[in-house]
Amino acid sequence: MSNGSDNWKRNVLVFLGGQTVSSLGSMIVSYAVMWHLTIETGSAAVLTTSVVASMLPQAVVSVFGGVWADRHSRKLLIIGADSTIAAVTLLLALLMLTGSGDLWMIYLALAARSALAGVQSPAVNAMLPQIVPKEHLMRVNGIQQSISSGIMLFAPALAAAVYASAGIVTVFFIDVVTAVGGVLLLTLVPTTRVVRSGEQLSYFGDLVAGVRYVRGHASVRWVMTLVAVVMFMAGAPAHLTPLMVSRSFGDAVWMLSVNELFWSVGMLLGGAAMATVGPKVKRPMRLMAAASVVVGVLVVGLGVSANFWVFSVLGLVICLGFQALLVPATTVLQERVEESMSGRVFGFYGIVISVAMPLSMVVFGPLADRIAVESVMVLAGVLLLVAVLGMLAAGARKPRPMHPHTGEAVALQPAAAA
Known part of the structure; x- marks a missing residue:
């Protein structure tokens, strides 16, 4: 893994900064949309549909997103997913400005954002070992989890403030800005190409x-x-x-x-x-x-x-x-x-x-x-x-550890477990 650069701390800081900015915008949208649908419809069925649209596509697409993360540049996949999420959100905001924000449009946008998250998430987790030395992975993962938890702690208050004062369309515009900011920061993080060994398979074969x-x-x-x-x-x-x-x-x-x-x-x-x-x-x-x-x-x-x-x-x-x-x-x-x-x-x-x-x-x-x-x-x-x-x-x-070269499981004596 290519993580021996002297600048790895700078790269990790920029990477986490970009992901934090992007995630904050996404979380604000999640809360604001939930409240918007609750206020506008008061329907449990509408909220249930929105939750399904927000979660199910990611679960399905993650399978294929993982294959893509092993076949293509993980950095470009993250940039592409974030950019497309920004474009979808911007389109929804413009449609709502014209008075065309029907429920099915919101559902479709939520589903698209969820599907793109299914592309982004495997690429993010797989990219970290490319820029973080192995001995520091636990620390960086802990920091990333703390940041995610901090976002979940403060995002509802931020979403409430923006939604109450400026409305749902402004929330969408903020998400576009944060997504663009995350993409720009990620472009500053250098990565190396993942070298694949063995026969090149089809997408289904890779899966x-x-x-x-x-x-x-x-x-x-x-x-x-x-x-x-x-x-x-x-x-x-x-x-x-x-x-x-x-x-x-x-x-x-x-x-x-x-x-x-x-x-x-x-x-x-x-x-x-x-x-x-x-x-x-x-x-x-x-x-x-x-x-x-x-x-x-x-x-x-x-x-x-x-x-x-x-x-x-x-x-x-x-x-x-x-x-x-x-x-x-x-x-x-x-x-x-x-x-x-x-x-x-x-x-x-x-x-x-x-x-x-x-x-x-x-x-x-x-x-x-x-x-x-x-x-x-x-x-x-x-x-x-x-x-x-x-x-x-x-x-x-x-569990038996894997051989560092063959990737095959190696038998352990009971005392050597874990």
């Missing part, structure tokens, strides 16, 4: 090769399985906490706000902690396993909490656990997957991240209207513990 790679490499498969299990089992409890607050502790607005604040701050602190201490972790897979167990225990704790402040602190610590899982997971994939295959692997990983939580709500959400939400929390936490401990008992915590 099949990616599937076989994930299935055939125990460490990659273990990471994805663990993340999928945790995100699925803990996804619904994370989204059901406002419901439990209103039912069990009171529906005061300040309580709901404190609950959301604690979760957001937890994600921010978790990313910062991994950026600080993560590089010192010698066995990241053991950290991931331990974090998953802790999350399971604390989710059960949410369900049995009788005090609002204890409940809120548990949410904060759960988010620390999330980051202790997700940051090492990304880093392990970046370190252990061949550079020519990383786009496809992160394409599949993107599907895991984008699908697990919504699917969790589909499964566990309706239960909260049939039984006490506390019982749903306890059930989800217990199932998470059973699943994770089952993986460990079955020996899945001993």
Whole structure:
């Protein structure tokens, strides 16, 4: 991997700066569109359709986006995706200025933005090892997660201020500006061409090769399985906490706000902690396993909490656990997957991240209207513990590392696992 440049810190700073600017604009749009549709229609069906349009295309396109990230310049893919998102958003803004902002246009724009995110996301994760030395990947991934969490913390307030004072069209124009700013910053980051070894396959052949790679490499498969299990089992409890607050502790607005604040701050602190201490972790897979167990225990704790402040602190610590899982997971994939295959692997990983939580709500959400939400929390936490401990008992915590040249799994003695 080409990351020996003396200017790597400058390159990473510019890269993260561009991604931060672009992501901030996108997040502001997400909140503003949700509020706009709520105010204008008051329809749950409209909101549901908008959520599907915002998430499903990314999950589908990520598979192909990963193939493209391994066949073409990752930098150009990111630039192309961001530029096209800006163009789509600008077109929607101009149409709405003329009074033509029908619902189907908004749905179409959301779907297009989501699909392009499916191209961009695998390329971003696959590009980082090209500009970051391996020994600093954990730190940079932690910083990136902290930035993402910070954006999620402040974007709602910014979106509310802009939307309330200037309207949805102005929000769209701001997103265009931030996308252009992100593209311009990314052009300043030099990258090298990814060299592919072996026979050049068709797009479908590359996709099949990616599937076989994930299935055939125990460490990659273990990471994805663990993340999928945790995100699925803990996804619904994370989204059901406002419901439990209103039912069990009171529906005061300040309580709901404190609950959301604690979760957001937890994600921010978790990313910062991994950026600080993560590089010192010698066995990241053991950290991931331990974090998953802790999350399971604390989710059960949410369900049995009788005090609002204890409940809120548990949410904060759960988010620390999330980051202790997700940051090492990304880093392990970046370190252990061949550079020519990383786009496809992160394409599949993107599907895991984008699908697990919504699917969790589909499964566990309706239960909260049939039984006490506390019982749903306890059930989800217990199932998470059973699943994770089952993986460990079955020996899945001993994934075999890959040979640095052949990429094939290498057998390990039990004492050398993780």
